[in-house]
Amino acid sequence: MFHIYCPYCEELREEEEFHPKGEAHIVRPKDPEACTDEEWGDYLFFRDNPRGIHHELWVHAVGCRKFFNVTRNTVTYEILETYKIGERPTVTAEHLAGGDKQGNVQVASGGQQTVGASGAAVASVKGERA
Amino acid sequence: MQRYSGFGLAKHALSHHENWERQWRNPTPKKQYDVIIVGGGGHGLATAYYLAKEHGIKNVAVLEKGWLGGGNTARNTTIVRSNYLWDEAAALYEHAMKLWEGLSQDLNYNVMFSQRGVMNLGHTLQDMRDIQRRVNANRLNGIDSEVLTPEQIQEIVPIMDCSKNARYPIMGASWQPRAGVARHDAVAWGYARAADALGVDLLQNTEVTGFKIRDGRIYGVHTNRGDIEAKTVGCVAAGNSGVLAKMAGFRLPLESHPLQALVSEPLKPILDTVVMSNHVHGYISQSDKGDLVIGAGIDGYNGYGQRGSYPTVEHTLQAIVEMFPIFSRVRMNRQWGGIVDTCPDACPILSATPVKGLFFNCGWGTGGFKATPGSGHVFAWTLAKNQAHPLAAPFSIDRFHTGALVDEHGAAGVAH
Numbered sequence: 001m002f003h004i005y006c007p008y009c010e011e012l013r014e015e016e017e018f019h020p021k022g023e024a025h026i027v028r029p030k031d032p033e034a035c036t037d038e039e040w041g042d043y044l045f046f047r048d049n050p051r052g053i054h055h056e057l058w059v060h061a062v063g064c065r066k067f068f069n070v071t072r073n074t075v076t077y078e079i080l081e082t083y084k085i086g087e088r089p090t091v092t093a094e095h096l097a098g099g100d101k102q103g104n105v106q107v108a109s110g111g112q113q114t115v116g117a118s119g120a121a122v123a124s125v126k127g128e129r130a
Numbered sequence: 131m132q133r134y135s136g137f138g139l140a141k142h143a144l145s146h147h148e149n150w151e152r153q154w155r156n157p158t159p160k161k162q163y164d165v166i167i168v169g170g171g172g173h174g175l176a177t178a179y180y181l182a183k184e185h186g187i188k189n190v191a192v193l194e195k196g197w198l199g200g201g202n203t204a205r206n207t208t209i210v211r212s213n214y215l216w217d218e219a220a221a222l223y224e225h226a227m228k229l230w231e232g233l234s235q236d237l238n239y240n241v242m243f244s245q246r247g248v249m250n251l252g253h254t255l256q257d258m259r260d261i262q263r264r265v266n267a268n269r270l271n272g273i274d275s276e277v278l279t280p281e282q283i284q285e286i287v288p289i290m291d292c293s294k295n296a297r298y299p300i301m302g303a304s305w306q307p308r309a310g311v312a313r314h315d316a317v318a319w320g321y322a323r324a325a326d327a328l329g330v331d332l333l334q335n336t337e338v339t340g341f342k343i344r345d346g347r348i349y350g351v352h353t354n355r356g357d358i359e360a361k362t363v364g365c366v367a368a369g370n371s372g373v374l375a376k377m378a379g380f381r382l383p384l385e386s387h388p389l390q391a392l393v394s395e396p397l398k399p400i401l402d403t404v405v406m407s408n409h410v411h412g413y414i415s416q417s418d419k420g421d422l423v424i425g426a427g428i429d430g431y432n433g434y435g436q437r438g439s440y441p442t443v444e445h446t447l448q449a450i451v452e453m454f455p456i457f458s459r460v461r462m463n464r465q466w467g468g469i470v471d472t473c474p475d476a477c478p479i480l481s482a483t484p485v486k487g488l489f490f491n492c493g494w495g496t497g498g499f500k501a502t503p504g505s506g507h508v509f510a511w512t513l514a515k516n517q518a519h520p521l522a523a524p525f526s527i528d529r530f531h532t533g534a535l536v537d538e539h540g541a542a543g544v545a546h
């Protein structure tokens with residue numbers, strides 16, 4: 001059972017209150033009509049599906065009902081951070097590969113707990129909802 | 131290959147069954163093959179077998195990172211049926227069904243294919259409309275399919291709660307009498323033994339770690355046991371397909387999810403068919419050993435850890451106990467998970483890729499065991515002729531750009 005930290009409720013809650021919604025940070029093309037079939041198909045269907053660090057969208061379905069982001073390891077299932085919509089992850093595959101684990105995130109022991117990312121490390125990205 | 135027969139069994143009894151031949155060799159990898167298959171599950175082994183048997187291509191290696199059949203092939207709940215809605219899917223799964231019907235003889239290996247019938251329950255008016263539509267579509271495609279009333283269901287499965295007092299009363303079901311179950315690891319072993327006998331090298335503990343690509347063309351793979359060359363490579367790696375695609379430099383429209391199953395302590399025979407319900411989300415059959423084989427839905431998040439989450443177990447068992455109150459005190463013995471590669475339209479991908487000579491057979495998600503013989507058969511044809519088999523053509527990866535999806539969510543759903 002995951003204990004997930006909702007960055008809006010600012011509380012750890014049990015997995016069953018949430019629904020996972022797939023890969024995060026997928027930007028909807030600004031002008032779908034201008035997309036090629038290739039671009040539109042890629043946007044709708046194609047996913048990174050990595051073994052390891054994954055940034056994903058969750059919804060606090062029976063809580064505040066807000067969407068937010070989670071960085072999670074898809075092999076160990078350890079949740080490394082949760083952060084609000086419009087924010088960027090501080091834990092990424094690149095920076096873990098570089099051995100740089102500082103960031104503003106505490107990695108909780110036991111692989112089941114999470115802490116929210118601090119706002120300081122976060123830049124919001126224009127035109128992106130999730 | 132030593133043929134198995136009743137006579138052979140009697141003969142070996144005289145030497146206390148100590149002289150049976152090994153079922154397959156354990157060869158040293160060659161430097162080069164005509165075709166490399168990545169993934170030694172049922173689909174990969176079947177592909178290798180049909181390449182050798184039907185196309186005379188015997189210089190073939192199957193590369194498996196673990197042991198043969200250790201992936202989803204021997205983790206699934208073994209339901210085999212072909213009652214899919216759309217013509218393209220129905221044709222592919224029915225092709226597999228016809229091969230299942232002669233498989234034990236063809237392989238000289240008892241895969242324990244048992245056509246005990248599969249029932250898909252409907253609990254709402256919409257369920258029933260979908261069932262009627264699917265049954266009609268099946269019949270137009272020459273696939274045996276019927277709609278059952280609750281009375282008929284009760285007759286086939288007396289222990290199920292078909293009363294109006296159930297929380298989700300059963301309103302009817304679709305029924306495919308030719309559907310059933312098979313012994314999953316026997317399927318992997320049977321194909322392995324038959325492929326080996328035709329000269330295929332089965333290389334276990336051999337993990338593909340990269341592809342050798344030059345000018346957009348494949349010419350080999352990197353493995354933990356050194357490089358191996360081949361101009362044609364077929365990846366049949368289920369949940370790990372996305373990882374392999376990334377090594378080759380492209381993405382797939384797949385997400386990998388844990389899917390779990392449970393078996394109970396063994397019971398005396400009590401359930402002689404397969405019951406599935408999309409609506410309450412559970413399905414059940416009884417194995418020849420007597421254990422109840424129970425399947426769940428996927429865990430919603432992406433995951434590669436071969437285990438399932440506790441809330442899903444609870445949810446599934448609630449559904450089973452609701453349908454079968456008699457099982458409420460049966461104890462569960464084991465629980466495990468496999469990693470399924472789900473596709474947006476719940477149909478597989480059998481396709482060429484942006485890399486010439488590299489093909490993928492994946493996306494079978496929660497329901498590919500039933501397709502094992504058909505999948506291997508058409509994929510072998512595709513690899514041998516470098517051209518999609520007519521039954522495989524609609525399942526090309528292009529469909530996610532052209533929009534010609536084959537939306538089988540209605541027929542696939544939870545149903546496996």
Ligand SMILES: Cc1cc2nc3c(=O)[nH]c(=O)nc-3n(C[C@H](O)[C@H](O)[C@H](O)COP(=O)(O)OP(=O)(O)OC[C@H]3O[C@@H](n4cnc5c(N)ncnc54)[C@H](O)[C@@H]3O)c2cc1C
Nearest residue numbers: 169171172173195201202203206207209338468498499500
């Ligand atoms: C719990 C559960 C229940 C299911 N129930 C049903 C059911 O009732 N009916 C049904 O039809 N289907 C069912 N399925 C789905 C079915 O099991 C699969 O679709 C099918 O078995 C896939 O077969 P495969 O040979 O493609 O994959 P697998 O058997 O998973 O084989 C893929 C192989 O590739 C290997 N591999 C991966 N990466 C590499 C690499 N880099 N190098 C070398 N080897 C590699 C893996 O080790 C693995 O052995 C179920 C699945 C699960 C998990």
Ligand SMILES: [Zn+2]
Nearest residue numbers: 006009060064
């Ligand atoms: Zn919340």
